[in-house]
Amino acid sequence: MAVTTSDFQADILKAIAQETRLNILELLRDGERCVCEIFPAIGQEQSNVSRHLNMMQKAGILTRRKDGLKIFYAVKHAEVLAIVDLATAILKRETGDRHDLLRTG
Amino acid sequence: MAVTTSDFQADILKAIAQETRLNILELLRDGERCVCEIFPAIGQEQSNVSRHLNMMQKAGILTRRKDGLKIFYAVKHAEVLAIVDLATAILKRETGDRHDLLRTG
């Protein structure tokens, strides 16, 4: 099967397009955090958060830094948060538009 | 289960983060297209393309216009294409960085 550019684009976007990962990214907006800080903050299992962080790092959108026992993750590209913000903008406009959906169908 | 904002953000982003849908969006960059134009252009089944278009429209990122038999779809929010472009930018920078991965591991 041929591998196109949109394939890799999809990988980047898929690494962002998930609720738990969006919550993590929102936390990382303020700077790097270790797993032990993140998983209580978002109310998820440690293993689950670890997997998501690993996944995003492998996808190339997070950096990883070791400090003793702890491992700190941070957002690697500003574009990632820009994408999140654009999604928020679309969402805002959409939920605004949706008032007439009650009438239009 | 509690429904948060990141839930809806994820829905928007998921509607974009897929290879076939990215190919469709790339086509729609030049303006509205009907299903009959899209599916041969991207080499996918008509039914498959129809589903993806429907999905994106329901997600709120495409508009739908009927003209006789044909149904024309178009990108609804400029932010959608902006997101695609940001993903491309990340991808470019990443694949640039990846030269040292051959050495570093």
Added chain:
DNA sequence: ATACTGTATGCGCAAGCAATCATAAAGGAG
């Protein structure tokens, strides 16, 4: 009415994904 074109949808399948529990691995402290 029939025939044709364009689009949507039901069904099934295979693959992927997210979450949990339990456990392993890595590093620090006593």
Added chain:
DNA sequence: CTCCTTTATGATTGCTTGCGCATACAGTAT
């Protein structure tokens, strides 16, 4: 060394997704 903390991973389960095939539906034309 042992004990504890932090992170990663194997196994499992249930859910979702993307696709293809066949078929239904909608609109046009004759």
